Amino acid sequence: MSASSSNDSALSAWEASMIDVFVRAASLIGLPRSIGEIYGLLYCSPRALTFDELVERLQISKGSVSQGVKLLRQLGAVKLKYVAGSRRDHYQPELSMKRLVRGFIKDQFEPHLSSGSERLQGLESLIQQEDNEALREHAMGRLGTLLTWQQRTRKLVPIVMAVLGGAKLFDQDSSADEYVI
């Protein structure tokens, strides 16, 4: 017979291909392959899947599934569904793009933005210790630019969320579409 423990849980062609899309998307935002696989399989499935089903169909370890599901739930990308008569956890994917993006921003992006703010605060006093006056003034100017960049980034977040929430803006640059928040 065929090699390896062939079970009927193998992924179909379209499932493998759709999971591949999520694996690439995960990699794009710096998340490991297994995360993309787990979310991808849940996204393909018409019903909530159990821990064991994820292990078996994806052929990855229990450890990977456990950690992957943990992070995905933290991001709000996967939710538990309680199924009567079963002790097992059943996992479902979040399907709202807005919530997915919000979860990612809140968990993976905002913390860096906040710690960045603190860091820039401390930078000013270090710059004041520079002896060379011209260089010190130059550095203060650059610090100012950095603060501007930070402010713009902060303003961007709610705008992105608004667009993903279905809001429309009027956009005079792109002639074809009209947006209004």
Place this chain on the structure above:
Amino acid sequence: MSASSSNDSALSAWEASMIDVFVRAASLIGLPRSIGEIYGLLYCSPRALTFDELVERLQISKGSVSQGVKLLRQLGAVKLKYVAGSRRDHYQPELSMKRLVRGFIKDQFEPHLSSGSERLQGLESLIQQEDNEALREHAMGRLGTLLTWQQRTRKLVPIVMAVLGGAKLFDQDSSADEYVI
């Protein structure tokens, strides 16, 4: 005397701290440490720096500087400045946030978005090979959702660029600020 070949090119406290900001930012968008270091040092400097100065002040190899500068130029984050009377290349940082973001999106983001489009195209025919009709219809529904997400992402790019370009939008969600493109 002190250990190691101590030269007077060591980074000052504020330089190290500012470079650290860029190293973290680079890591956030999936770029290696050396890229953040190179851009960071150029950002600190009041004048264009040479290849050798980057190697010596950052204490990284010629290979890293060569590859790092190559990518940064590709992203449009670093530009050459021709200096009369010197054969060496002199590098300067791009200081426009809009151009920095545009370069990053064009080089590192758009390609993935484009290849994603192709991939979704092929997915439909794979789904049509699914025997189970209910499952096939479910999969088609999910593919549709994915296409919607892709469209929204594409619409987002020009909006982000517009905001970074200084455009203002009216935003009814955040009560404090008013934006109008």
Place this chain on the structure above:
DNA sequence: CAGTTTGTTCAAGATTTATTGAACAAGATA
């Protein structure tokens, strides 16, 4: 309680990614 089911933890191993540095190419200089 003893055994079972379900999922977690984390150190070790596997894999991926980044960095180094010696050999090399291209162009200036003498």
Place this chain on the structure above:
DNA sequence: TATCTTGTTCAATAAATCTTGAACAAACTG
């Protein structure tokens, strides 16, 4: 042409990250 300067390439090495799986904890079952 021979030599020097400047920067690139890429195979080997180092470092960072991910995955595995055995040991463990918690909660249910009989």
